[in-house]
Amino acid sequence: xxxxxxxxxxxxxxxxxxxxxxxxxxxxxxxxxxxxxxxxxxxxxxxxxxxxxxxxxxxxxxxxxxxxxxxxxxxxxxxxxxxxxxxxxxxxxxxxxxxxxxxxxxxxxxxxxxxxxxxxxxxxxxxxxxxxxxxxxxxxxxxxxxxxxxxxxxxxxxxxxxxxxxxxxxxxxxxxxxxxxxxxxxxxxxxxxxxxxxxxxxxxxxxxxxxxxxxxxxxxxxxxxxxxxxxxxxxxxxxxxxxxxxxxxxxxxxxxxxxxxxxxxxxxxxxxxxxxxxxxxxxxxxxxxxxxxxxxxxxxxxxxxxxxxxxxxxxxxxxxxxxxxxxxxxxxxxxxxxxxxxxxxxxxxxxxxxxxxxxxxxxxxxxxxxxxxxxxxxxxxxxxxxxxxxxxxxxxxxxxxxxxxxxxxxxxxxxxxxxxxxxxxxxxxxxxxxxxxxxxxxxxxxxxxxxxxxxxxxxxxxxxxxxxxxxxxxxxxxxxxxxxxxxxxxxxxxxxxxxxxxxxxxxxxxxxxxxxxxxxxxxxxxxxxxxxxxxxxxxxxxxxxxxxxxxxxxxxxxxxxxxxxxxxxxxxxxxxxxxxxxxxxxxxxxxxxxxxxxxxxxxxxxxxxxxxxxxxxxxxxxxxxxxxxxxxxxxxxxxxxxxxxxxxxxxxxxxxxxxxxxxxxxxxxxxxx
Numbered sequence: 001x002x003x004x005x006x007x008x009x010x011x012x013x014x015x016x017x018x019x020x021x022x023x024x025x026x027x028x029x030x031x032x033x034x035x036x037x038x039x040x041x042x043x044x045x046x047x048x049x050x051x052x053x054x055x056x057x058x059x060x061x062x063x064x065x066x067x068x069x070x071x072x073x074x075x076x077x078x079x080x081x082x083x084x085x086x087x088x089x090x091x092x093x094x095x096x097x098x099x100x101x102x103x104x105x106x107x108x109x110x111x112x113x114x115x116x117x118x119x120x121x122x123x124x125x126x127x128x129x130x131x132x133x134x135x136x137x138x139x140x141x142x143x144x145x146x147x148x149x150x151x152x153x154x155x156x157x158x159x160x161x162x163x164x165x166x167x168x169x170x171x172x173x174x175x176x177x178x179x180x181x182x183x184x185x186x187x188x189x190x191x192x193x194x195x196x197x198x199x200x201x202x203x204x205x206x207x208x209x210x211x212x213x214x215x216x217x218x219x220x221x222x223x224x225x226x227x228x229x230x231x232x233x234x235x236x237x238x239x240x241x242x243x244x245x246x247x248x249x250x251x252x253x254x255x256x257x258x259x260x261x262x263x264x265x266x267x268x269x270x271x272x273x274x275x276x277x278x279x280x281x282x283x284x285x286x287x288x289x290x291x292x293x294x295x296x297x298x299x300x301x302x303x304x305x306x307x308x309x310x311x312x313x314x315x316x317x318x319x320x321x322x323x324x325x326x327x328x329x330x331x332x333x334x335x336x337x338x339x340x341x342x343x344x345x346x347x348x349x350x351x352x353x354x355x356x357x358x359x360x361x362x363x364x365x366x367x368x369x370x371x372x373x374x375x376x377x378x379x380x381x382x383x384x385x386x387x388x389x390x391x392x393x394x395x396x397x398x399x400x401x402x403x404x405x406x407x408x409x410x411x412x413x414x415x416x417x418x419x420x421x422x423x424x425x426x427x428x429x430x431x432x433x434x435x436x437x438x439x440x441x442x443x444x445x446x447x448x449x450x451x452x453x454x455x456x457x458x459x460x461x462x463x464x465x466x467x468x469x470x471x472x473x474x475x476x477x478x479x480x481x482x483x484x485x486x487x488x489x490x491x492x493x494x495x496x497x498x499x500x501x502x503x504x505x506x507x508x509x510x511x512x513x514x515x516x517x518x519x520x521x522x523x524x525x526x527x528x529x530x531x532x533x534x535x536x537x538x539x540x541x542x543x544x545x546x547x548x549x550x551x552x553x554x555x556x557x558x559x560x561x562x563x564x565x566x567x568x569x570x571x572x573x574x575x576x577x578x579x580x581x582x583x584x585x586x587x588x589x590x591x592x593x594x595x596x597x598x599x600x601x602x603x604x605x606x607x608x609x610x611x612x613x614x615x616x617x618x619x620x621x622x623x624x625x626x627x628x629x630x631x632x633x634x635x636x637x638x639x640x641x642x643x644x645x646x647x648x649x650x651x652x653x654x655x656x657x658x659x660x661x662x663x664x665x666x667x668x669x670x671x672x673x
Contacts, residue, residue, distance in 0.1 A: 015160060019045045020405075022153060022163035024137075026053035026128045028387050029371025029394055030169035031117060032090050034126040036398040039093075040406075046126065047155070049133035054117035056171055057110045062194050063219050064110045067211060067248045068387060070103055083432035087388035088113065090120055091395060097123065107250055132156075137166070138337035139364070146405055147366030165401065169370040172351060176327035178207070181292050182276025185284055189216060189326040196223045202321035204228070205286065207271055209235055213326035214251035217264075221253050226263035228316060229254065232270050236494040242487055242517075243380050246494075267315055276323060277304055283319035331373050340364045345376045352376035357463020358471065359397050368401075370394050377463065382440045392433035392441055396461055400471055409473030412446075412457045418601050420445070421570045421581055423456055424483055428519040428551065428559050433459040438485035438517060439541045445481035446474060451577050452601065462541050466530040481576075482522040484541060488515035504553060508568045511552035518553040521569070523576045547576055585623065 021037055023030045026048035037044040049055070061067075068087035076082060083089065088099035088108065097120055103112040121128055136154040146164040153161040175190055177183075189212050193199075199220040206213050209231035217227050235255070236246040257264040275292050277285045291305050308317035330351035336342040341363025344350045352375055354362045359374050361367040374393065375385030383389030402408040415423055423445075427434065433441050442462045446455040457472060462484060469475055491498065498515075505514045522545040532543040549572040551559050559565040574581050580600035584592070589607035592599050599608070 016152075016162045017159070018162045019043050020163065021045075021165050021167060021401075022047065022151060022161060023167045023169055024134050024153075025169040025171065025371075026050075026117075026121065026130070027056055027169060027171050027371060028054065028090060028117065029171070029374075029390050030167075031120055031126060031128075032391050032394045033167050033169060033370055033398065034121075034128070035090070035092055035124060036395060038124065038126060040398070040402060040408075042406075044127060045161075046128040047132045047134050047153070047161075048128055048130050051130050052114070052118055053121045053128060054114050056173055057113045057117070059190070061110060061212065061215055062189060062192070063215050065215075065250070066108050066110055066113060067244075067250060068108075070099055070106055070108050072100055072104065078430055080430045080432055083388075084435045087386065088116070089391075090387070091391050092120070092124065094123060132159075135335055136337065137335055137340060139339040149364075149366070151367070164366065165405070166367045167370055167397075168353075168367065168373065170332060171372040172329040172331050174330050174332045175325075176330055176351065177325065178271045178327065180272055180274050180276075181289060182274075182278070182284075185276050185278055186323045186325045189213075189324065192216070192324050194219060196220050199224050199322070201225060203318060205230065205284070205316070205320045205323045206326055207231070207323065208326035208328070209233065209247070209266070210326065210328055211245070211248060211251055212328060214247055214254060216324060216326055217254045218251050221257065221264070226265075227254060228265050228267060228320075230267040230269055230271070230274075230316075232268065234268060234494055235266060240492070240496050240498050241380065241494055242492045244383055244386060245380070265315075277306075279319065283321065284323055285319050286316040340367065342367075349376040349379050352379070357461055358400060358467070359393060359461075368397050370397060377461075378437070378440045382438055383436045384440060388432075388436050389440075392437050392459055393461070395433075396441065396459060403471065403473045407473070410457050410460065410471075412455045412474060414448075414453055414455050416453050416601065416605050417451055417577070417579070418581065418583070418605055420454060420573055421566065423454075424481075424519075424521065424569065424573075425560065425566060427458070427483060428485070431458070434483070434485050434519075435517070438487070442482050442484040442541075444468065444476075445483065446476045447478040447480060447577075449478055451478075451579060452605070463533075465542065466528050466533045468527060476527045479523070479525045480527065481573075482524070482542060482545075484520055484522070485517055486520050486541070487517055488513070489539065491515040504555065506552070506564075508552050508564045511550040511568070514550055514553035516553040517557070519551040519559060521549045521551070521572065523547040523549075547572070 020042055021044035023033055023044060023046040026046050030046050030048070031053055034044060034046050050058075052058070066088070069085065070088055071085035074082050074085055086099060090097065099108070099116055102116045103109065133156045134153050135156055138152050140150045140152050140162070141148065142150055151163050151166040153163070155161070175188055186207065196219055200223045203225045204220065204227045206217055206227060206229045209229060213229060213231075217229065221227065236243075237252070238244055238246040238248050254264050254266075258266055273289050275287045275289045277287055279285060285306060287304065287306050291307070306317070307314040328351070331344070331353055333342055333344065333353070340361070342361060343354050343363060345352050345354050352373060353369055355369045355374060355376060356362055357377055359368050359370065359377065361369065371390045371394070372385045374390065378384040384393055399410050403410060427443055431443070434443060437459070440461065440463070441459040444457040444460050446457065448454055455474060457474060460468065460472065462482065464471055465482070503515055505511065511518070522542050525546050528543045536543040549569060551565055551569060554561070554565070570581050582600060583602050584600060584607070586607055589599065589603035592603055593608075605611070
């Protein structure tokens with residue numbers, strides 16, 4: 001088939017339709033990529049095999065309840081902060097396209113997602129070509145192409161397309177199937193009935209232990225005789241692993257009935273070792289594969305040895321009416337020619353294609369994998385397989401492409417060094433990308449010469465930190481800070497008790513022991529090398545830094561406490577930079593100018609340039625009473641205080657009502673310590 005299609009491509013080369021960017025799949029990731037390309041006025045097209053976007057959600061989840069939260073109220077009006085608790089919206093400039101306008105449910109119905117994606121594509125006028133199933137992808141070598149080759153795509157109508165860069169956003173939609181003797185009696189999650197009455201009075205065995213398995217069990221829990229669930233691994237609870245793809249509380253009713261002795265139960269075992277035998281009454285008996293190895297396939301069940309014949313209390317000795325397979329999905333590799341070298345991962349990520357931390361294929365330059373299919377980068381670690389995660393990784397890929405192909409550097413903002421503490425505090429309290437893609441995306445702070453300013457880059461993939469200069473078009477010759485969010489090293493795992501007493505840390509001096517999600521700032525005097533990145537410990541997002549600072553975890557995820565959060569961070573930054581980042585009043589800067597050889601940056605960039613706010617006697621007195629200023633009192637040469645008036649010399653700066661002071665938004669840091 002591959003050779004035939006390749007020949008077809010050559011024969012029809014005259015009808016090739018060219019685009020700079022081709023996107024396969026109009027699911028959430030495909031539409032998100034299309035939005036960014038359209039905003040940048042790039043030449044692109046999206047191919048969707050169905051008649052509408054988001055076709056996966058038209059069928060799944062089968063019982064129609066999403067497990068992505070849709071939190072309406074947060075107590076905040078900051079839109080970036082609110083995205084931390086909106087797991088369904090895609091990124092756009094249009095406020096109408098927030099998911100909250102499509103559902104009020106905390107766990108929305110999947111039909112709302114279908115409607116949302118349809119309107120996202122139509123309102124933004126994204127260029128989606130529906131009813132177009134790409135059935136074959138191959139390469140055409142050409143030195144003039146962006147990446148040394150073009151991508152040739154063929155659809156079901158034998159129309160051919162040619163593009164310079166290929167973005168694969170097809171998700172994982174091929175059901176995982178385990179073949180064993182009797183597997184033909186197993187019903188698949190994708191086709192099994194969702195009407196509970198069809199299971200009334202039946203005994204059911206479910207293969208699998210993910211959310212689809214528990215979702216299926218939850219639907220029929222109240223009508224069955226009992227439900228058994230078997231999988232090779234133990235149950236993984238999302239609140240213990242801090243991974244949203246593990247079992248969520250909304251689906252775990254069967255755990256109650258199992259542990260509270262209400263007939264249902266969980267078992268561990270390798271599914272490939274199982275076998276199913278059907279008796280004359282249509283009942284399904286579970287046995288082990290080796291019992292059937294030397295027997296004729298036509299042998300009746302009466303002559304087959306079952307485990308309970310040797311072990312009379314065998315756990316699954318009771319026959320089942322139905323066996324349901326709920327083993328998740330995998331990526332479809334079938335449409336890619338060998339020339340693309342699209343290979344599956346290894347171990348527990350074999351259902352995903354092999355990609356780099358930049359989301360580019362390991363086998364082919366210019367081929368990027370987006371969305372759920374890119375989850376191998378952070379599988380069981382972060383949220384890259386879900387909308388609230390890959391909306392940010394998709395934006396990161398777009399920024400990489402803009403720099404590589406169009407010479408547009410990674411967006412950045414330059415600030416004076418006096419704003420370093422404020423910039424970090426603002427981002428860790430608001431940024432949604434850092435919060436959702438913890439351990440994967442980070443803010444990068446590039447220091448400028450002489451340490452008087454810095455350049456701030458948001459949400460860069462830390463897995464390619466060593467390639468930062470090449471990937472972003474920004475230079476880092478004077479060192480950098482990396483701002484990232486992390487859980488405690490030993491706090492997440494299927495076997496962890498995350499509710500133990502004294503599980504939280506409250507003192508700043510013990511911040512490095514924080515368990516819950518909290519900001520961590522790494523300092524490097526130079527950009528880490530590729531070798532240093534490859535030699536870092538497996539559970540470390542970054543190599544060993546020159547200095548590191550943990551901002552202590554906070555119960556409210558509000559890192560604005562002056563003493564617990566801001567002051568330790570400021571002192572850490574000062575130690576790394578060898579400078580004083582405090583804010584000072586004008587009178588302090590005046591004294592420093594008379595008594596010191598070097599002024600703090602605040603005085604250099606503010607006071608000496610006549611910048612700041614106009615003060616007043618009332619404000620000066622309040623600052624002195626609060627201990628933020630020393631209460632200097634002017635006296636004349638006779639030792640008497642001058643009269644309380646403004647008729648004196650203009651040299652009486654410390655009493656004049658027009659004294660200039662630095663902006664007061666962080667007066668708590670202004671005290672001369």
